[in-house]
Amino acid sequence: MNIYMTAGTFDFLKRMENMYPNEKMVTMINENGALLLHETMGKTKFNQPRRYEVFESVGEIKKEGLAVMNHVSVTDEGRPVFEHQCKGEAGNLKSTPGLMALRLLRPLSTNTYVFLTVWETEVYYQGWQNSTSFFKIDQNNIIGSQQKVFTSAPYVSKYSITE
Template sequence: MNMYITYGTKDYLQQKMPPDSLLLEGDTNAAVIVETNGENPFQEHHSYEIINKRGDLEAAGFVVMNHIPVSEEGRSRFEERFQNRAGLVDQEPGFHAIRILRPLTNDPYIVMTFWESQASFVSWQQSKAYQEAHKDRGTSNGLPQNLFTGPSFVKEYAVERT
């Protein structure tokens, strides 16, 4: 299964939305995502293979996209870490879904989580489960920094119901 993402202004994207897509509204831009086994519906897009998938996108009201640039040599190790993740986030109040996205081009990986609300996401960030899930970050038990080609960055979006 693949996910296709396109970015732009909310007004422009609303005119281009294919069936079964989600419109995401951020502070400075918007995005439309489509999860499908079918063809890419966009002209301008970012293409990903979904390599880890849990939960349902339907009821989510808030989306966090953590973009992680991974070196070519680090891809298998990075993917292995997420295939064997503890899944602690899955049990958090307000959590709806997670998608780990492998880029089909030169884009960064994306760890995308879907939440009931921004407040649910913030509660997760302040939880003991979050601390446990991220305890190895920056340590010898975590992924080596040379697997990454740059810093990660996060984008947050409200799900816009059309």
């Protein structure tokens, strides 16, 4: 399974989503603009997307909720350790209240992974953030690693998913 993302205006991306009703596409928006996510086993309909391979998946991404994306740039040497750690965390998250979907995305053309979670509401996401099970992505979380794993500081982007 692959996920492709492209950015643009909400209206333009929503029209693109509506042009392909048989494709699994979701338009999201935040204060910086809009994003269209395309999840497929086939090829994307986008011209120049950000391309990812899904290496862990929980739930279904629906056309509602809060999407939170943790963007993490990882060195080539650090990829196996990082992926192993993330898979473990994904397993722990499966039964978290309010979590609708999770995708761990391996980049196909860059070094930036995306840890995508979709929540029923912001309240559920904040509840998880304040819990003891919250997975903070940082150098200290990579168990037993003596090597440099990250190439830059991780960052988070949040999007509202609405019809």
